[in-house]
Amino acid sequence: MEQYQTGLVPGPVSVPKKIREAWLTDFGSSDLEPEFFELYTQNQALLQKLLNTRESVVITSGEAMSILWGGLKSALRPGERLLAVAGGLFGEGFADMAKNFAVDVEKVVSEYDSLPDPQKVREAALRFRPKVIAAVHCETPCGTLTPLRQLGEIACEVGALFLVDFVASGGGVAVDVDKNHIDIGLLGSQKVLSLPPSLSVSTVSARAWEVFKEVNYDGCDAYLPWRNVPAVRYMPYTHDWHGMKALNISLSSIMEEGMENAFARHSRTAALCRRLAREMDVRLFPVSEDISSPTVSAFYVPDGWTWESLDAALRARGLAVGGNYGPLAGKVFRIGHMGSQADEALVTRGMGILRDVLKI
Numbered sequence: 089m090e091q092y093q094t095g096l097v098p099g100p101v102s103v104p105k106k107i108r109e110a111w112l113t114d115f116g117s118s119d120l121e122p123e124f125f126e127l128y129t130q131n132q133a134l135l136q137k138l139l140n141t142r143e144s145v146v147i148t149s150g151e152a153m154s155i156l157w158g159g160l161k162s163a164l165r166p167g168e169r170l171l172a173v174a175g176g177l178f179g180e181g182f183a184d185m186a187k188n189f190a191v192d193v194e195k196v197v198s199e200y201d202s203l204p205d206p207q208k209v210r211e212a213a214l215r216f217r218p219k220v221i222a223a224v225h226c227e228t229p230c231g232t233l234t235p236l237r238q239l240g241e242i243a244c245e246v247g248a249l250f251l252v253d254f255v256a257s258g259g260g261v262a263v264d265v266d267k268n269h270i271d272i273g274l275l276g277s278q279k280v281l282s283l284p285p286s287l288s289v290s291t292v293s294a295r296a297w298e299v300f301k302e303v304n305y306d307g308c309d310a311y312l313p314w315r316n317v318p319a320v321r322y323m324p325y326t327h328d329w330h331g332m333k334a335l336n337i338s339l340s341s342i343m344e345e346g347m348e349n350a351f352a353r354h355s356r357t358a359a360l361c362r363r364l365a366r367e368m369d370v371r372l373f374p375v376s377e378d379i380s381s382p383t384v385s386a387f388y389v390p391d392g393w394t395w396e397s398l399d400a401a402l403r404a405r406g407l408a409v410g411g412n413y414g415p416l417a418g419k420v421f422r423i424g425h426m427g428s429q430a431d432e433a434l435v436t437r438g439m440g441i442l443r444d445v446l447k448i
């Protein structure tokens with residue numbers, strides 16, 4: 089399917105028409121024009137508001153994986169220590185990525201249908217003394233949302249940087265970067281912000297900038313060259329003006345709706361999705377609804393179906409949902425109700441198709 093009639097994939101989400109209009113302008117060079125840097129500054133301010141931070145915001149080109157790599161590489165040298173809070177595939181991913189460049193990694197593993205235990209994280213942190221603690225806010229494959237406050241406090245206690253992937257939650261739920269002591273916060277464009285997968289947003293604390301200077305990592309995904317953009321009006325590469333414009337439309341639209349209203353819309357749509365699933369005995373994957381993310385719902389593939397047969401039957405009726413990866417592949421499927429898809433009418437229609445297919 090090139091286009092979805094009913095799209096409920098947990099990212100990339102459907103890009104609304106008013107955001108797509110950003111691509112109708114033939115922009116000049118982002119390297120040369122003051123208007124680009126004004127737009128960049130405006131977006132930084134809007135993102136500070138959305139993520140509730142007074143720390144700096146960096147907007148880079150490239151899909152979110154680029155900042156997951158860039159964040160780790162900018163903060164850690166070979167031989168230094170990373171504690172990865174691994175309650176899902178992305179948490180595990182941090183550990184694997186860091187091992188790739190010879191970082192000394194320890195993991196605090198938890199069941200994918202549950203939340204990490206802060207007590208275990210604290211014990212490990214006190215013993216292992218990591219330079220960075222990495223965690224994932226919304227573990228999209230699991231459909232869980234990990235509270236960040238305690239983990240942030242543990243990072244402070246042991247003097248570690250707190251790196252958080254909120255790629256799939258930021259904008260749909262309060263992230264509260266400063267209150268949660270997040271030093272490096274990572275957000276993608278193709279989830280709640282409803283853009284194509286072309287831009288990435290990071291929050292960087294003063295403490296993190298100090299570490300970045302010390303590590304002095306140089307590469308296409310390095311943070312250091314972004315420190316004084318846009319003041320210096322010089323970037324390490326030509327930026328994506330269309331994406332920057334689209335981001336501005338998206339952020340302005342969230343502000344127009346009201347952040348609290350946008351968060352409430354996500355919670356309401358999530359609750360609706362799970363109620364409709366419960367009514368047809370489709371079982372939620374996380375052990376309880378309380379730990380589920382307002383941006384994505386993960387369910388067990390119903391008895392009598394394989395993921396492939398379910399996906400084919402849904403697709404035959406124009407509905408696309410998310411499958412899964414790793415140990416959850418074939419067992420758990422996902423409904424993405426984030427950003428443009430946090431829409432009760434859309435979710436009602438999608439769940440209606442699921443009901444028809446399951447013949448309930």
Ligand SMILES: *Cc1c(COP(=O)(O)O)cnc(C)c1O
Nearest residue numbers: 099152153178226228253255256
């Ligand atoms: C989507 C997502 C990313 C980016 O991964 P892609 O699969 O490349 O889109 C990173 N972290 C989380 C938690 C995500 O949901």
